[in-house]
Amino acid sequence: AQSVTQLDSQVPVFEEAPVELRCNYSSSVSVYLFWYVQYPNQGLQLLLKYLSGSTLVKGINGFEAEFNKSQTSFHLRKPSVHISDTAEYFCAVSDSLVAQGGKLIFGQGTELSVKP
Amino acid sequence: GAVVSQHPSWVICKSGTSVKIECRSLDFQATTMFWYRQFPKQSLMLMATSNEGSKATYEQGVEKDKFLINHASLTLSTLTVTSAHPEDSSFYICSARKPGNTGELFFGEGSRLTVL
Numbered sequence: 168a169q170s171v172t173q174l175d176s177q178v179p180v181f182e183e184a185p186v187e188l189r190c191n192y193s194s195s196v197s198v199y200l201f202w203y204v205q206y207p208n209q210g211l212q213l214l215l216k217y218l219s220g221s222t223l224v225k226g227i228n229g230f231e232a233e234f235n236k237s238q239t240s241f242h243l244r245k246p247s248v249h250i251s252d253t254a255e256y257f258c259a260v261s262d263s264l265v266a267q268g269g270k271l272i273f274g275q276g277t278e279l280s281v282k283p
Numbered sequence: 284g285a286v287v288s289q290h291p292s293w294v295i296c297k298s299g300t301s302v303k304i305e306c307r308s309l310d311f312q313a314t315t316m317f318w319y320r321q322f323p324k325q326s327l328m329l330m331a332t333s334n335e336g337s338k339a340t341y342e343q344g345v346e347k348d349k350f351l352i353n354h355a356s357l358t359l360s361t362l363t364v365t366s367a368h369p370e371d372s373s374f375y376i377c378s379a380r381k382p383g384n385t386g387e388l389f390f391g392e393g394s395r396l397t398v399l
Contacts, residue, residue: 170386210378211376211391257326270332271329271388276326
């Protein structure tokens with residue numbers, strides 16, 4: 168069975184500082200990993216995804232994540248955050264492509280709060 | 284990116300009544316849609332997988348007679364909360380799978396249900 172653990176429920180950070188949101192997963196088979204962002208009272212927007220290939224994945228809004236198979240991690244990073252990055256961030260895992268019937272399992276979420 | 288729209292965004296109803304939430308893929312045909320439930324400050328819990336032209340597949344612990352799902356066309360899935368009670372109050376989010384190799388998911392804006 169798959170599971171996702173986001174190690175920090177809340178991450179406060181000052182504007183222009185770097186940030187890392189941590190995500191660890193467990194999966195017994197192939198793994199596909201995603202990061203989504205949710206602004207208040209809105210649905211989810213895909214930030215980036217790892218399906219295969221390069222372990223360093225770049226996404227929208229200056230975010231990137233690195234797939235580390237040995238540590239079963241997929242941490243999200245941004246070198247310099249903005250106030251507008253304040254939102255809830257979800258890590259998700261699937262054991263097969265959605266096109267092949269895979270379902271996303273979401274982590275508990277990390278609330279990123281960027282302060283001026 | 285593709286667009287998925289939910290309606291209504293907010294709904295308040297009396298206990299015992301039924302509420303219907305619509306999920307539409309506006310610019311692509313979605314043979315598969317997913318319905319999630321999200322409690323405050325918590326993650327998304329998959330409720331069911333909605334397949335066009337067939338019965339929905341419900342996750343363990345989700346009452347199919349309580350949460351009726353209909354996927355009558357390639358662009359519309361509906362979730363009906365029957366005989367709603369205050370404990371059904373939640374944020375309901377749908378996602379639609381876009382055709383293609385990876386079948387990327389696109390999420391609706393969510394619908395907040397409050398049962399009085």
